[in-house]
Amino acid sequence: MLRPEGQKRVTVMHMRTKKWARPELQACPFFIDAIKGPEAKTGALRGTWRPRFARPELPLHIEMGCGKAVSTAKMIAENPEINFIAADLSADILGVARRNITDACGENPGNVQLVMADICFVDQMFGPQEQAERIYIHFCNPWTEHPKHEKRRLTHPRQLMQYRTFLKESGEIWFKTDDDTLFEDSLAYFELCGFEPVTIGRDLHADGFTPNYISEHEEKYTALGIPIKYGVFRMKPETPDFDPTRFRLTPGVKKEAIERMNRGIILSHGEE
Numbered sequence: 685m686l687r688p689e690g691q692k693r694v695t696v697m698h699m700r701t702k703k704w705a706r707p708e709l710q711a712c713p714f715f716i717d718a719i720k721g722p723e724a725k726t727g728a729l730r731g732t733w734r735p736r737f738a739r740p741e742l743p744l745h746i747e748m749g750c751g752k753a754v755s756t757a758k759m760i761a762e763n764p765e766i767n768f769i770a771a772d773l774s775a776d777i778l779g780v781a782r783r784n785i786t787d788a789c790g791e792n793p794g795n796v797q798l799v800m801a802d803i804c805f806v807d808q809m810f811g812p813q814e815q816a817e818r819i820y821i822h823f824c825n826p827w828t829e830h831p832k833h834e835k836r837r838l839t840h841p842r843q844l845m846q847y848r849t850f851l852k853e854s855g856e857i858w859f860k861t862d863d864d865t866l867f868e869d870s871l872a873y874f875e876l877c878g879f880e881p882v883t884i885g886r887d888l889h890a891d892g893f894t895p896n897y898i899s900e901h902e903e904k905y906t907a908l909g910i911p912i913k914y915g916v917f918r919m920k921p922e923t924p925d926f927d928p929t930r931f932r933l934t935p936g937v938k939k940e941a942i943e944r945m946n947r948g949i950i951l952s953h954g955e956e
């Protein structure tokens with residue numbers, strides 16, 4: 685197909701269809717379909733999550749875009765005192781995630797829910813009742829090809845302002861990426877959406893940051909010699925007053941927000 689001059693080809697990697705994935709997910713006692721299931725996009729799932737776990741009172745961690753759950757499976761197995769929700773868009777990918785989780789944790793671990801969901805509509809699935817302690821966003825798609833696509837990033841203010849609604853007070857977002865542009869833009873997003881930096885670094889493995897569970901994409905980019913950028917961001921109590929649906933990250937806004945973020949790290953270490 686001919687493309688207009690100068691237009692780049694966007695290559696989207698699709699996983700080969702796995703015929704076994706959907707039947708296995710439907711039979712899985714810890715799987716929820718929040719895209720086509722009866723409660724999808726109705727808001728009816730809000731507040732229903734904790735009772736699904738063997739011990740509802742445990743802290744809740746949610747992973748957005750878990751992929752094949754390579755790191756998630758290990759995290760679930762090694763942290764029985766935490767309840768995990770792992771969410772992704774694709775049934776084929778979640779089929780592999782389910783197998784990885786059951787291989788690591790047995791057929792019905794009491795501390796995980798696997799969810800097929802579009803995170804763009806995450807506030808229809810989770811509400812203030814969830815009181816999540818932590819959100820993980822690991823190697824989300826960077827969407828750097830066109831400025832119009834930025835709003836699809838899982839760290840975009842459209843998303844961060846939704847996450848605020850179900851994180852508990854001082855809840856945290858743990859973020860990792862290989863992508864420099866996504867990382868720097870995200871620092872500004874976090875600052876503008878009322879998150880303060882607990883820690884930020886541009887070479888996770890050299891820094892020896894722990895605890896760290898290596899995901900499929902982390903392994904891939906590390907093998908290519910690309911340093912992993914990371915940060916932990918804590919939610920401040922005051923909700924910023926702006927409309928994320930109209931948000932555009934201009935260079936001026938980005939520079940000032942990153943400066944404020946860097947000042948925040950120094951203050952958080954008590955080095956005023």
Ligand SMILES: C[S@@+](CC[C@H](N)C(=O)[O-])C[C@H]1O[C@@H](n2cnc3c(N)ncnc32)[C@H](O)[C@@H]1O
Nearest residue numbers: 749750751772773802803804822823899900901
């Ligand atoms: C690059 S992969 C990273 C997977 C994994 N976190 C890792 O580090 O290996 C990004 C994942 O995010 C999922 N994803 C992208 N957009 C999403 C959305 N709007 N809702 C849910 N999942 C999404 C994709 O299906 C894919 O599995």
